[in-house]
Amino acid sequence: xxxxxxxxCHDPLFTTPAxxxxxxxxxxxxxxxxxxxxxxxxxxxxGVIPASAVPAIEAACDASRYDVEMxxxxxxxxxNLAIPLVKQLTACVGAADVQAARWVHWGATSQDAMDSxxxxxxxxxxxxFDTGLAAFADVLATLAATQRATLLxxxxxxQHAPPVTLGLKAAGWLDAVLRHxxxxxxxxxxxxxxxFGGAVGTLAALGEAGPAIAVQLAAELGLALPALPWHGxxxxxxxxxxxxxxxSGTLGKIARDLSLLMQTDxxxxxxxxxxxxxxxxxxxxxxxxxxxxxxxxxxxRVPNLVATMLAAMVQxxxxxxxxxxxxxxxxxxxxxxxxxxxxxxxxxxxxxxxDAARMRANLDATYGLTLAEAVMMALGERIxxxxxxHLIGSACRSALAGQRPLRAVLGEMPVxxxxxxPAELDRLLDPAAYLGATGVFVExxxxxxxxxxxxxxx
Numbered sequence: 499x500x501x502x503x504x505x506x507c508h509d510p511l512f513t514t515p516a517x518x519x520x521x522x523x524x525x526x527x528x529x530x531x532x533x534x535x536x537x538x539x540x541x542x543x544x545g546v547i548p549a550s551a552v553p554a555i556e557a558a559c560d561a562s563r564y565d566v567e568m569x570x571x572x573x574x575x576x577x578n579l580a581i582p583l584v585k586q587l588t589a590c591v592g593a594a595d596v597q598a599a600r601w602v603h604w605g606a607t608s609q610d611a612m613d614s615x616x617x618x619x620x621x622x623x624x625x626x627f628d629t630g631l632a633a634f635a636d637v638l639a640t641l642a643a644t645q646r647a648t649l650l651x652x653x654x655x656x657q658h659a660p661p662v663t664l665g666l667k668a669a670g671w672l673d674a675v676l677r678h679x680x681x682x683x684x685x686x687x688x689x690x691x692x693x694f695g696g697a698v699g700t701l702a703a704l705g706e707a708g709p710a711i712a713v714q715l716a717a718e719l720g721l722a723l724p725a726l727p728w729h730g731x732x733x734x735x736x737x738x739x740x741x742x743x744x745x746s747g748t749l750g751k752i753a754r755d756l757s758l759l760m761q762t763d764x765x766x767x768x769x770x771x772x773x774x775x776x777x778x779x780x781x782x783x784x785x786x787x788x789x790x791x792x793x794x795x796x797x798x799r800v801p802n803l804v805a806t807m808l809a810a811m812v813q814x815x816x817x818x819x820x821x822x823x824x825x826x827x828x829x830x831x832x833x834x835x836x837x838x839x840x841x842x843x844x845x846x847x848x849x850x851x852x853d854a855a856r857m858r859a860n861l862d863a864t865y866g867l868t869l870a871e872a873v874m875m876a877l878g879e880r881i882x883x884x885x886x887x888h889l890i891g892s893a894c895r896s897a898l899a900g901q902r903p904l905r906a907v908l909g910e911m912p913v914x915x916x917x918x919x920p921a922e923l924d925r926l927l928d929p930a931a932y933l934g935a936t937g938v939f940v941e942x943x944x945x946x947x948x949x950x951x952x953x954x955x956x
Contacts, residue, residue: 513838521830529615531559536718554595580608613693650857695727739807750797770849866904
């Protein structure tokens with residue numbers, strides 16, 4: 499199979515084609531080869547290697563020219579992928595220009611090529627996340643705006659609580675997504691930096707020309723130049739991992755909410771229907787929350803991968819043993835899982851089916867008990883909060899025992915009717931009248947989204 503398009507069978511479920519391409523074997527090799535080509539250009543620009551060597555080196559820096567299986571086998575013996583790749587690159591350059599082959603990988607070490615190549619992959623991935631989060635935020639903003647008055651039961655500890663609106667719930671999701679986009683943008687200057695230090699991070703092999711080549715190399719790759727090489731300081735990569743871990747957690751929270759709303763007994767919202775989507779191999783009636791399942795799976799898997807990245811920060815001296823190696827598969831896995839969860843939930847929210855009538859029916863199913871707090875607070879102003887709490891609690895138990903509306907029970911209690919007129923009781927037991935600052939909160943988040951969209955446009 500073509501290495502550009504090769505994939506694992508679950509890739510279409512758990513990630514996106516773009517992220518799989520970025521973190522494919524081909525993507526990994528090309529990142530390293532882009533570093534090698536830029537290194538040759540930088541060396542020539544600084545007069546360290548002959549300019550005549552550059553064309554042959556650049557021409558050979560094409561990942562499709564290399565045998566991935568052979569490189570993998572050799573990497574298993576060498577300890578990393580850069581060693582056999584540089585060997586094959588040198589041979590490839592030598593086949594076209596023997597003299598140019600002498601200058602391949604001049605002054606660099608394996609980790610320079612691998613880390614800088616990874617940073618180039620991360621840049622492409624972060625670009626994709628920025629675009630994806632912007633589009634996802636737009637979907638959530640539309641949901642928050644259009645459903646700001648759609649009533650449903652608030653739920654605490656999975657039990658009915660006072661009413662909220664679907665718009666408020668969506669605004670809460672959006673607020674978190676805006677923070678994630680901001681985080682991922684803020685870390686770019688710290689993460690998208692060159693790695694170039696040679697054997698122990700001193701560039702000694704290049705003599706006095708080392709710093710100048712580093713400046714030129716960073717410019718060639720479009721990366722920032724750090725104060726010094728960071729072979730043993732892995733906080734940059736750990737920051738990417740933890741930021742994507744936070745994103746995965748939020749996506750998991752959204753997925754949990756949606757999947758609970760989609761339960762048969764609740765049936766208030768549904769993932770979009772489609773041929774072959776959410777079915778069962780044995781139960782023809784099933785409509786499973788597939789997109790939510792993917793986001794929840796990522797939320798389960800990613801935290802442990804983030805822990806691996808944090809543990810890998812403890813690296814020995816100038817270049818680490820084992821910790822560096824632990825990053826190679828871990829960070830790409832975090833990125834692909836988080837991106838897959840984002841794409842799945844975007845599709846779910848963009849086509850979300852909402853049953854507002856069922857939401858209202860569920861809200862009314864507890865005989866008005868979800869408004870007990872509203873009555874308690876009003877009565878508490880007259881007789882004291884604690885006494886009102888005990889009194890309304892007793893009324894709620896009577897309503898449940900007799901399966902009667904709370905309004906009817908309260909209307910029969912002299913201590914209540916003495917202080918609360920019938921019209922006031924009716925108002926207090928109207929869910930639409932007990933939404934507090936919901937409208938203010940939704941509007942604040944929508945305004946923040948509008949500001950962020952304007953400020954973050956490329």
